[in-house]
Amino acid sequence: MRCLVSVSSGDEYPFERLAEFADDGDPLEVRGDLSHAKVRSGAPSIAARFSDFFAYKNAAEGGGLGEIVTPLVQAPQPLAEFIGIERLLLKNETMNPTWSFKDRGTLPCIWLAAELGETTLATISTGNMGHSVAAYAARHGLRALVFVPDFTPPEKILSMGAHGAVVVRVAAENFGVMKRSVLAHGEAAGLRIVSGNGPHRVEGYKLEAFEMWEQLGGETPDFIAVPTSACGHIRGIHKGWRELFAAGLVAQVPRMIVVQAANNAPLVSGIQQGLDHMVPVEHVETIAEAITSGNPPGGDALVRQARSLGWPAATATEEEIIDGQRRLAHSGYLVEPASAVSVHAVRKLRANGSIAADARVVLMLTGSGLKDPAILQRHSMKIMDVKERDLSAVLKDLVKP
Amino acid sequence: MRCLVSVSSGDEYPFERLAEFADDGDPLEVRGDLSHAKVRSGAPSIAARFSDFFAYKNAAEGGGLGEIVTPLVQAPQPLAEFIGIERLLLKNETMNPTWSFKDRGTLPCIWLAAELGETTLATISTGNMGHSVAAYAARHGLRALVFVPDFTPPEKILSMGAHGAVVVRVAAENFGVMKRSVLAHGEAAGLRIVSGNGPHRVEGYKLEAFEMWEQLGGETPDFIAVPTSACGHIRGIHKGWRELFAAGLVAQVPRMIVVQAANNAPLVSGIQQGLDHMVPVEHVETIAEAITSGNPPGGDALVRQARSLGWPAATATEEEIIDGQRRLAHSGYLVEPASAVSVHAVRKLRANGSIAADARVVLMLTGSGLKDPAILQRHSMKIMDVKERDLSAVLKDLVKP
Numbered sequence: 001m002r003c004l005v006s007v008s009s010g011d012e013y014p015f016e017r018l019a020e021f022a023d024d025g026d027p028l029e030v031r032g033d034l035s036h037a038k039v040r041s042g043a044p045s046i047a048a049r050f051s052d053f054f055a056y057k058n059a060a061e062g063g064g065l066g067e068i069v070t071p072l073v074q075a076p077q078p079l080a081e082f083i084g085i086e087r088l089l090l091k092n093e094t095m096n097p098t099w100s101f102k103d104r105g106t107l108p109c110i111w112l113a114a115e116l117g118e119t120t121l122a123t124i125s126t127g128n129m130g131h132s133v134a135a136y137a138a139r140h141g142l143r144a145l146v147f148v149p150d151f152t153p154p155e156k157i158l159s160m161g162a163h164g165a166v167v168v169r170v171a172a173e174n175f176g177v178m179k180r181s182v183l184a185h186g187e188a189a190g191l192r193i194v195s196g197n198g199p200h201r202v203e204g205y206k207l208e209a210f211e212m213w214e215q216l217g218g219e220t221p222d223f224i225a226v227p228t229s230a231c232g233h234i235r236g237i238h239k240g241w242r243e244l245f246a247a248g249l250v251a252q253v254p255r256m257i258v259v260q261a262a263n264n265a266p267l268v269s270g271i272q273q274g275l276d277h278m279v280p281v282e283h284v285e286t287i288a289e290a291i292t293s294g295n296p297p298g299g300d301a302l303v304r305q306a307r308s309l310g311w312p313a314a315t316a317t318e319e320e321i322i323d324g325q326r327r328l329a330h331s332g333y334l335v336e337p338a339s340a341v342s343v344h345a346v347r348k349l350r351a352n353g354s355i356a357a358d359a360r361v362v363l364m365l366t367g368s369g370l371k372d373p374a375i376l377q378r379h380s381m382k383i384m385d386v387k388e389r390d391l392s393a394v395l396k397d398l399v400k401p
Numbered sequence: 402m403r404c405l406v407s408v409s410s411g412d413e414y415p416f417e418r419l420a421e422f423a424d425d426g427d428p429l430e431v432r433g434d435l436s437h438a439k440v441r442s443g444a445p446s447i448a449a450r451f452s453d454f455f456a457y458k459n460a461a462e463g464g465g466l467g468e469i470v471t472p473l474v475q476a477p478q479p480l481a482e483f484i485g486i487e488r489l490l491l492k493n494e495t496m497n498p499t500w501s502f503k504d505r506g507t508l509p510c511i512w513l514a515a516e517l518g519e520t521t522l523a524t525i526s527t528g529n530m531g532h533s534v535a536a537y538a539a540r541h542g543l544r545a546l547v548f549v550p551d552f553t554p555p556e557k558i559l560s561m562g563a564h565g566a567v568v569v570r571v572a573a574e575n576f577g578v579m580k581r582s583v584l585a586h587g588e589a590a591g592l593r594i595v596s597g598n599g600p601h602r603v604e605g606y607k608l609e610a611f612e613m614w615e616q617l618g619g620e621t622p623d624f625i626a627v628p629t630s631a632c633g634h635i636r637g638i639h640k641g642w643r644e645l646f647a648a649g650l651v652a653q654v655p656r657m658i659v660v661q662a663a664n665n666a667p668l669v670s671g672i673q674q675g676l677d678h679m680v681p682v683e684h685v686e687t688i689a690e691a692i693t694s695g696n697p698p699g700g701d702a703l704v705r706q707a708r709s710l711g712w713p714a715a716t717a718t719e720e721e722i723i724d725g726q727r728r729l730a731h732s733g734y735l736v737e738p739a740s741a742v743s744v745h746a747v748r749k750l751r752a753n754g755s756i757a758a759d760a761r762v763v764l765m766l767t768g769s770g771l772k773d774p775a776i777l778q779r780h781s782m783k784i785m786d787v788k789e790r791d792l793s794a795v796l797k798d799l800v801k802p
Contacts, residue, residue, distance in 0.1 A: 064474065064477070064733065065472065065474065065493070065733050065734075066471075066472020066473070066474040066493060067470075067472055068472075069468075069470050070467075071466065071467020071468055071469075071498075072467070073465065073466065073467040076465070076540060076542070078542075092466070092467060092498070094498075094500075095496050095497070095498060096496070097472075097493070097495075097496060097733070097734075098735070099495075099500065099769065099771065120800075131735075135730075135733045135734075135735065136733060138730065138731050138732060138733045139477060139732060139733025139734075140733075141477070141479075145799060150786070155774050157782075157784065158774055158777040158778065158780075158782075159735060159770070159771070159774065159777065161777075161780065161782030161783065161784060162726075162727070162730040162735060162770070162777045162780050162782070163730045163731065163733070163735065164730065164731045164783070165783070166783045166784075166785065166799075167782065167783065167784045167785070168785045168787055168795070168799075169784060169785065169786045169787065170787050170788075170789055170792065171786070171787070171788045171789060172788075172789035173789070177789065178789060181789050181792055182792060182796075185792045185793045185796045186796055188793065188796075189793070189796040189797050189799075189800045190800055191796060191799070191800045325563075326563070329536075329539065329563040329564050329565065330539050330564065330565045331539060331540060332465065332466050332498070332536045332537060332539045332540025332541075332564070333466075333498075333536075333540075334499070334532075334536065334560060334563060334564065368500065368769075368771065369560070369563070370500065370560070370769065370771035370772065371771065373556050373559055373560065376559040376560065376562075376563045377559065379559075379562065379563050381558075381559075381562030381563070381568065382562065382565070382566070382567045382568065383558065383562060383567075383568045383570060384567065384568070384569045384570065385551070385570045385572070386569055386570065386571050386572070387571075387572045387573075388571055388572060388573035388574070388578065388579060388582050391571065391582055391583060391586045392586045392589065392590070394569070395583075395586045395587055395589070395590040395592060396590050398546060398567075398569075398590075398592070399521075399590045399591055399592045
């Protein structure tokens with residue numbers, strides 16, 4: 001029997017529960033019957049091959065925007081050398097339908113809505129998640145409702161609104177207050193509203209683990225670095241590997257690396273200080289806009305999980321984030337600042353010995369650099385201005401050995 | 402023996418030729434030995450499965466940014482109904498590494514550079530192609546040189562420059578003059594400069610045909626609608642199907658549909674007027690920025706090819722492009738304006754009987770809507786402003802049946 005389970009108390013709740021967290025505020029996760037789960041090797045899509053691992057009736061169908069398969073590729077030498085990890089892999093989630101990993105988490109929302117006959121997909125977001133939900137809702141003929149804080153940049157609202165979503169801009173004290181208020185009033189009104197740490201979205205992120213497992217030919221990375229905000233993504237990737245382990249498909253579960261911006265590190269602070277709770281941040285100011293939860297619901301549980309499993313945690317300063325973004329772009333990958341935090345964070349963990357030089361480490365590239373192009377102005381660039389009549393001389397100069 | 406061949410005269414040129422066009426200005430294409438070409442079904446990537454169809458030594462390796470597989474999906478019902486084509490398919494090239502189809506064409510440039518020991522990738526672009534070349538050059542440790550007209554919006558330059566490309570902004574009378582001048586001076590200086598209609602880029606677009614063939618289980622679409630500017634993309638997709646036909650893998654070659662903005666339709670005008678040449682456009686003004694060649698080198702040959710093969714051609718007005726973009730976004734796909742031109746163009750061809758109602762038609766979605774977000778401001782959107790204390794009432798209202 002499928003149900004939701006509190007990750008802390010183990011208390012069970014109905015699978016269809018509207019509220020995303022347990023009664024005591026702890027995160028929930030989906031529990032299905034995995035006793036006979038096996039990979040259906042012949043099936044034509046990843047969702048179909050791993051449908052046994054999902055508690056949704058139509059998981060095998062995937063989503064209407066088509067199959068998602070993102071590359072997992074060895075990092076170029078200069079980047080690997082800078083970080084100090086030879087076996088450095090990049091998982092490029094910017095190649096999703098709406099150009100961030102959020103699409104993975106939206107899939108179970110689509111499956112659930114179909115099963116329960118729900119006609120609205122509602123979410124709270126400052127950007128990527130709202131865009132993803134708006135796009136999938138449009139594709140599946142559902143209404144999208146996206147609650148955003150009133151400080152959300154207008155360009156982020158454009159991509160949600162263009163898909164036909166109803167965008168509700170909420171004026172509140174801060175994002176944390178707004179989030180809790182929207183979730184509470186939504187539940188009272190009988191509306192399912194998904195946040196970044198809801199149990200159903202977490203299920204979708206398992207697909208990234210399953211895909212990496214296929215791409216590595218059944219081998220396991222030692223570490224997976226995940227820029228973390230609401231905690232759903234890191235939990236989902238880990239749950240995927242846990243379930244592969246439970247099914248006897250891998251011999252070890254990789255350790256996650258909790259990555260945050262130094263200016264907003266409630267989770268990393270809790271982990272590094274050896275606490276059993278996060279250290280909330282009141283006024284978040286970081287260019288890593290996609291990871292700005294300063295006090296995420298469920299954050300305490302993530303800190304406890306990270307500590308009990310020995311997950312390393314590290315941050316990058318604003319300058320380091322820009323530098324990391326530049327290094328990734330010079331490696332071929334234009335990512336949003338949040339994705340770039342991992343570069344310096346993992347480098348520090350390598351330098352202090354938390355990660356061995358011969359470890360196999362994956363960096364999750366979570367979202368496209370086109371999501372926030374203005375930030376690129378902070379990079380130094382090589383731009384020349386030339387008159388057409390001078391082209392001949394300029395070209396000769398450019399090809400000089 | 403591999404070589405380049407003029408598509409008009411059949412004259413042969415060396416495979417390594419620097420100039421992209423024949424001596425008389427006609428387009429060139431790659432000719433390899435396909436007499437024993439077969440699909441290597443067991444191979445793990447599309448580039449490897451179809452390596453027999455490429456005249457490059459390392460085609461099987463693909464590109465360093467990882468394997469590209471973009472979805473080909475049935476269009477949602479409302480869009481299919483609007484266009485009047487039931488079997489309407491969408492090929493989502495926005496899920497490439499730099500979020501446009503241009504990455505396909507950059508792959509052979511990488512293969513060629515590796516074979517010939519060239520260390521610079523140079524191109525002329527106003528946006529997507531420059532970005533793609535900059536990213537792949539960065540990944541492969543090559544220098545990127547991107548020549549752009551001086552009217553290129555700064556935000557387009559940011560994504561090229563962020564990858565470390567040298568961006569050369571050229572002041573010239575217009576884009577056509579600039580393009581011809583850069584190509585001529587590049588050749589004189591011994592520098593290979595690729596434009597949007599070069600024979601090597603054309604080879605890369607064959608991959609889209611091969612991928613569609615696999616995704617359709619060996620069946621063939623009747624029509625493939627391609628927003629067209631420099632002509633390389635439409636030529637490459639067609640060449641891929643032609644080669645599948647030559648290899649006995651399909652019973653017919655699909656017809657291309659030439660799609661352009663009404664404000665800049667040199668090719669469509671030539672085709673519709675039954676000419677054997679294009680009708681150049683002097684001052685291009687269209688929101689479909691990615692397809693603004695008003696006088697593309699090789700355009701005359703494309704008009705002749707289209708006429709001899711019975712390719713339909715149609716345009717969309719600026720208003721229709723915005724409407725098409727809205728309809729695609731409301732179907733789940735946020736595309737750049739150029740990709741949206743097909744919606745109304747194909748609808749017109751269906752309405753005038755050029756395309757049958759039961760035809761199987763593919764629309765190529767060429768680039769991400771994030772490439773040009775400002776244009777989304779022209780869509781009407783549903784945005785509500787709400788104070789946190791009013792959330793309860795608002796939510797109750799929103800969930801009313």
